[in-house]
Amino acid sequence: MAINPSHPSSIQSRRRVLLRVALVAGGAIAVASVGFPASASVKKMSKAAASYQATPKGSARCDGCALFQKPAACQSVDGVISPSGWCILFAAK
DSSP: OOOOTTSHHHHHHHHHHHHHHHHHHHHHHHHHHHHSOTTOOOOOBOTTTTTOBSSOBTTBOGGGBTTEETTTEESSBOSOOOTTOBOTTOOBO
């Protein structure tokens, strides 16, 4: 059976389909924004949990780590981090 665009019931049916698609898409966007907040804070581990020490371990130093943030912070360890420090999360740049 072909859809006749001049027939009122086929136009109404298309409108219902488009409305439902729009509602489902809007609902999916709303659920996604709730599930993944833009300002999600990342919890950092304590210095003790990371076995942080303020001195280097051989040639491994915080300022040579991919997680180090200048001037004295880390993406994964909480608190002030010495550039010459070291922890078990060390990942060379």
